[in-house]
Amino acid sequence: MLPIPKNLFPILVPKGSGNHAFQCHGELVCTCGHNSFDVRLVGEEVGKRKDKTIKVAKMNGHYFFIVKVKCHNCGKIHLIFDKDYHGWNGFVCKGFGGRKNPRPMDRSWACPECAHTAYKVQLSLFSKGKQDFISETEGEFDENDWREGYSWIIIGLACQSCEWENEEWVSYETM
16 A cells, blocks of 8 residues: 555556555646646745755745645646645644644746746655554544655656756655
């Protein structure tokens, strides 16, 4: 069983070797079957132009980190990650109270090379597994929710207009 949480289950297509109960690597494919996305985010850009990555942003005294994708074919928006709802801290720890804060507007992320906004999106999730989730949460959650408490997420982008690619555009520990 792969650690694919409910919000990603319909759109994360596992690819390659190394997929098992502790990790899953794959590509995002919209429910309409297309894989070209506008990436939308609430976060802070860090690094040089070609190697920019995204991290948690402080806005109005609150911390946010949200990544969404919008399908270029059908326009459907998929929430990929919100630090207050997803991963260990968001799901198990309930986002440390951040859920009560109003969500800022997300913005489209333009390619640092060509300024286009069409990407293929790769995703990797890492988990400590079902047994660790059960023992750490001490019966507080249904054991079938173990996939929601993943420990790390990596999001990679590849621009569909030029050669720019960043395999770790987001690399975020959720614990």
